[in-house]
Amino acid sequence: MFETDLSAYSEPLQLIVEKVIGWGKTAITMLPNFLVAVITVVIFALLAKLLSKVIHKILSKTTSNLTLQKLFKRVVYFAVLAVGLFVALGILELDKTVTSLLAGVGVIGLALGFAFQDIASNFISGVILAVRSPISIGDIIEVSRHMGTVTDTNLRVTTIKTFQGQEVFIPNSNILQDAIVNYTTYGKRRVDLAVGVSYGEDLRRVREIVLKTIEKMDNVIDPENTIFSYTGFGGSSIDFEIMFWIEYPNNPSYLQMRSEAIMSIKEAFDQANITIPFPIRTLDFGIKGGQKLSEMQMHINGRSDN
Known part of the structure; x- marks a missing residue:
């Protein structure tokens, strides 16, 4: 057995x-x-x-x-x-x-393409960005509500360091689809500053003083392209805008130049006795349900007599 x-x-x-x-x-x-x-x-x-x-x-x-x-x-x-x-x-x-491997890779690649559409989209976007080159390392850009300096780019993400010190990784598909503001391309940037003066001032004299003040400032470029424009009648002032150009992103920074312009214009107005008015509010006591100021004064006086 x-x-x-x-x-x-x-x-x-x-x-x-x-x-x-x-x-x-x-x-x-x-x-x-x-x-x-x-x-x-x-x-x-x-x-x-x-x-x-x-x-x-x-x-x-x-x-x-x-x-x-x-x-x-x-x-x-x-x-x-x-x-x-x-x-x-x-x-x-x-x-x-x-x-057989090539056939298998094709089938697997097709399946992975559907499974990882975002990764594939970022990769293809990275290739397009590399060829078209709208941004480079060191550029100051604003995209997807983030503004900062480009520190690295690869086939998946673009890395920027914001002015607040954070590192932000933005997918390349967002870079390709969203609007990109590149502040480095032309090497200059315009500073727009809103100011107001009293209704009693000579507006032509104000314009002349402001333009001369901006022209004397250091690091202002293309002074012939500086724009001064009155914009309207405000509640307590005649409003205007002064727009001038600076080198960017070279030092001094945009914020520093805007601050310098505010201080210089204020000093020039003080020397020329030009008033930047405070907001004025008119109180009306004669509306429905209220009392006129004169009546209130009579009541107050009557009480004081008593």
Whole structure:
């Protein structure tokens, strides 16, 4: 009975042993090819690093766009590395496996594309931003209600440091879709300042004093493009705006120059005896349900007599 049981398992065991022996012979036969494939991958990896460095040096001399340099550097590195992997698989005679892998990668990539639409969108946006280059590291920008200096850009996010000291990571899709205000492109910025003077002042004299004051200020550029404009009749003053240009983002800062302009205009008005009026409020006691001021005064006087 026991011998019958052993005979029942002998055939499967023999098949397993034959398979293992066959795999061993195949491994020994493929060992030289495997070593060649490993060496090929190593060589292509070194070649990928070398070519990426060469591309980086070439682009650094031809363009100052750091994002574009990083993009081409990575593309060259992974492209060369992928070629090396395919060559290694060919040496191992795994051509059919390569075809199956490519088909599988296509299906998996399609599924992942739906699952990670935001990541894919940010990546594609990063590529577009790298090619178009609307912003660069060091630019002062305002986007998605955040304003600050661009400190880093990659294929997923753009990093800015706000003037309040926070680091903000903005997805590249937002950068591409939202309106970007770049304060660095033209190297200058306009300061708009609203002021008011008394109704009793000579408006032409006020205009002349303000323009001369702004023209004498340090760090004001293009004084011929300074704009002075009366804007309306306010509740207690004649309102006007003074608009002048400064270098930006060079020092002094925008806020400092605006502060200097306010102090300079105030000093000039004091020297010329020009009044910046306080708000005036007229109180009417004769509305429905109330009393006139004269009647209130009579009541007060009557009580004091008593």
